[in-house]
Amino acid sequence: MKELEMMYEGKAKKVFKTEDDDRLIVAYKDDATAFNGLKKGTIVGKGIVNNRMSNYLCKILEEKGIPTHYVEELDERRTVVKKVEIVPLEVIIRNKAAGSFSKRLGVPEGTELKCSTLEFSYKNDDLGDPLINSYMALALGLATKEEIDTISEMAFKINAILQEVFRNIGIELIDFKLEFGRYHGQIILADEISPDTCRYWDIETHDHLDKDRFRRDLGDAEGAYQEVYRRLGLDR
Numbered sequence: 001m002k003e004l005e006m007m008y009e010g011k012a013k014k015v016f017k018t019e020d021d022d023r024l025i026v027a028y029k030d031d032a033t034a035f036n037g038l039k040k041g042t043i044v045g046k047g048i049v050n051n052r053m054s055n056y057l058c059k060i061l062e063e064k065g066i067p068t069h070y071v072e073e074l075d076e077r078r079t080v081v082k083k084v085e086i087v088p089l090e091v092i093i094r095n096k097a098a099g100s101f102s103k104r105l106g107v108p109e110g111t112e113l114k115c116s117t118l119e120f121s122y123k124n125d126d127l128g129d130p131l132i133n134s135y136m137a138l139a140l141g142l143a144t145k146e147e148i149d150t151i152s153e154m155a156f157k158i159n160a161i162l163q164e165v166f167r168n169i170g171i172e173l174i175d176f177k178l179e180f181g182r183y184h185g186q187i188i189l190a191d192e193i194s195p196d197t198c199r200y201w202d203i204e205t206h207d208h209l210d211k212d213r214f215r216r217d218l219g220d221a222e223g224a225y226q227e228v229y230r231r232l233g234l235d236r
């Protein structure tokens with residue numbers, strides 16, 4: 001499938017139209033941003049890791065009954081996906097306290113939670129993706145009640161599947177962000193699942209193997225991305 005004009009350039013990916021109205025091509029960049037674009041940089045090789053890892057995880061999720069936007073990997077940075085209407089919600093699942101949850105609620109990072117939790121942010125860069133609840137999402141018309149229920153149920157299922165995948169390679173899945181889209185009347189998983197959108201902690205050393213290395217200037221972000229890629233066997 002061939003790329004036509006660029007439809008959108010985001011912080012981490014470019015999105016292209018194709019001859020098929022139902023398909024897009026996403027191209028993953030090495031650009032890294034944090035704090036709503038205030039911090040900018042490059043993580044060499046990140047685009048390759050995120051593209052291939054996201055596709056690998058989508059395939060596993062599909063096998064386990066989760067519908068995703070994945071269609072075909074074209075090369076190391078580009079993938080054909082189903083064109084969806086993105087539901088403007090960032091869906092965050094947490095298994096342990098970290099990041100904004102720790103800060104907002106005064107819970108030290110790494111604290112066990114009594115159960116996994118789900119939160120929504122309104123996907124709006126101008127507003128800095130504010131935290132909202134499902135009633136606010138409904139009131140704003142961001143999604144219907146049925147869509148919110150489907151999204152929440154799918155997000156927890158995805159969590160169970162991903163936790164196992166990462167546990168098997170010595171990584172604890174602390175938290176992650178998902179995006180969903182509408183595709184011919186159905187809610188499917190879209191966007192990416194990668195070290196940009198998840199927190200991965202080494203089970204033994206608690207080393208951070210994700211974008212926090214860039215956000216927090218922990219050093220060797222490239223090495224961390226490559227390490228997760230290697231453990232998943234994607235370098236072969």
Ligand code: ADP
Pocket residue numbers: 008009010011012013014015024069081082083084085086179181190191192
């Ligand atoms: P951002 O918009 O936050 O800067 P990216 O650089 O990752 O993020 O840009 C990719 C954009 O493409 C995101 O806005 C995402 O919501 C959107 N997107 C992801 N998957 C799909 C899809 N299957 N169909 C339509 N849009 C998608």
Ligand code: UDP
Pocket residue numbers: 090092098099100101129175176177196197198199211
């Ligand atoms: N996250 C993301 N995109 C965002 C915000 C968060 O992918 O715009 C991911 C982030 O990588 C982490 C999880 O969602 O895995 C929870 O992030 P948190 O709310 O703790 O925010 P942060 O600490 O990044 O400000």
